[in-house]
Amino acid sequence: MQQKVHQLFADIIDVHYPKSACSACDLRDLWCLPIGLKSEEFHQLDNIINRRKRIKRGEHLYRVGDVFRSLYALRTGFFKTLFISENGQEHVTGFHMTGELLGLDAICNDNHSCNAIALEDSEICEIPFSALENLCREIPALQKQFHKIMSREISRDQGLMVLLSSMNADERLAAFLLNLSQRFGARGYSPHQFQLRMTRGEIGSYLGLKLETISRTLSKFQEDGLISVQNKHLVLNDLARLKRITERTHTNAAPGSAQT
């Protein structure tokens, strides 16, 4: 939830990508793999990565059951990942943006257990996993970074578990909007306004709420002057007050053993 993402680079988006090698990739200070590598090591990483595959809006990057061979680094664009349960219902498990790594949940199975679908035209780098493992054995900094990325995914999911098991609709949506804001901010976009790439239904599926509840809560936030919504365009007028909503006290927690 409170990912320590560097807020330092306000210009990574609108530049042109001169080359697409990792060593030239503007994302390397984000949570992408190459963080902290020496230039020599960059080139080793470059060599294993298949660069710049394009995925159009609505297309799948992978599907449930696909053989797992590669991780995917999201270069530009926006993805959702989702499970499909026996009865055919979709459950959105995440929204993913520039610099994030997709496919980590498939390593344990040798095939993918969720679908990844582009919510806007996107570009990804394919990282063959066995080659990455080989390289991790040669480059300790890469190994360390990869472990941190996996661990961070675990932390992120656990944060969402806490949200889902203890927050009401207002709190969930406020936390969701703040999370988007913070991630856009970290990528050089404005944290105060942005386009929602997903539908109300997808937000609801992700937050464990119905789409009507999302719509109503957005309307309420707007009436309260917290935000302004028009279709998918969102303006956050008061980040501090949104934050305060997420911190409201509830009682859906385990009692006992409240040692300090």
Place this chain on the structure above:
Amino acid sequence: MQQKVHQLFADIIDVHYPKSACSACDLRDLWCLPIGLKSEEFHQLDNIINRRKRIKRGEHLYRVGDVFRSLYALRTGFFKTLFISENGQEHVTGFHMTGELLGLDAICNDNHSCNAIALEDSEICEIPFSALENLCREIPALQKQFHKIMSREISRDQGLMVLLSSMNADERLAAFLLNLSQRFGARGYSPHQFQLRMTRGEIGSYLGLKLETISRTLSKFQEDGLISVQNKHLVLNDLARLKRITERTHTNAAPGSAQT
């Protein structure tokens, strides 16, 4: 949710532990690290592991903010892990039993972000993480296994996210009981009856329900003849019917894009 755990070893529990080296550890076929190592490699792993630390019931293995140096393999016993939110409320994020690895969420932070508390007298093996990373660079099978364990943790958490965002109280509790049953079964205990190590409140915190709801739902299951509860002792009379409960159709899913 549907972890492919080997059901093959019905005798791992009641034997004595002659030595406690990894190579002699009865857990090595479970999801503990050494799966698939050669005997020579076992000894390398043995050398870095500090064996058989005892944690009494109610004691912490680690706390929020503790510096992260080691992972912990649970040798015998039972743990819960929990977050504490700003307002001091506890949120149980997991229950952990024999053969599982604790502390994976701390790798990304260099300190622990949750508390791990023993729910019964337990024994753990401490695995210094930097030594493990070094060894992973030397032993590909160990590296592969470690990556699978981390990925499996991600899958597990995502399964719980789906549960929390789309299931009602009956379904959550049925899924929870089946999960316990399956994990006890995989460890050579009976999948049909066992002791609950945790309180109703802790189950509720984990499942996003109040303790009263857990109590009521257990009572209802008992009236229906599905289970028998007496305090913490639980008998599952009809696993198939429990399973069917978890598969009931709901509508808390994203609409649209239902391509096959």
Place this chain on the structure above:
DNA sequence: CGTTGTGTTGACGTGTTTCAAACTACGTGG
């Protein structure tokens, strides 16, 4: 310019929480 997907809003229903009271198991110390 209609069609389809998406969003909004209202009225109503219901599953879960809240609050409260009583009961049971458990551990400690006398």
Place this chain on the structure above:
DNA sequence: CCACGTAGTTTGAAACACGTCAACACAACG
């Protein structure tokens, strides 16, 4: 070993937050 206090559990009645169903509005797209 019993008495006591504490922690945990059960059950009921009432309140409420969110879901359900339905009607309509709007936008995007071919």
